[in-house]
Amino acid sequence: NVKSTLTVGDTLVPLLLLSNGMHLSNFAGDKKEWVLYMTIGNLSSKLCQMPSMHSVIMVALLPIA
Numbered sequence: 531n532v533k534s535t536l537t538v539g540d541t542l543v544p545l546l547l548l549s550n551g552m553h554l555s556n557f558a559g560d561k562k563e564w565v566l567y568m569t570i571g572n573l574s575s576k577l578c579q580m581p582s583m584h585s586v587i588m589v590a591l592l593p594i595a
Contacts, residue, residue: 544571565590567587
């Protein structure tokens with residue numbers, strides 16, 4: 531149980547990882563890549579959908595051959 535290991539003043543932050551496949555080019559052999567994003571889980575969806583808030587950050591770019 532996670533709650534039993536927390537002491538007074540500790541904070542538990544849920545992290546969400548999101549991925550999205552992206553088609554790059556038909557000319558270079560039909561290459562694709564997966565983009566991996568991260569956000570904090572307890573943000574409101576209204577806040578997450580506002581690009582000006584920068585609530586989602588790109589963590590990795592994974593090329594798929």
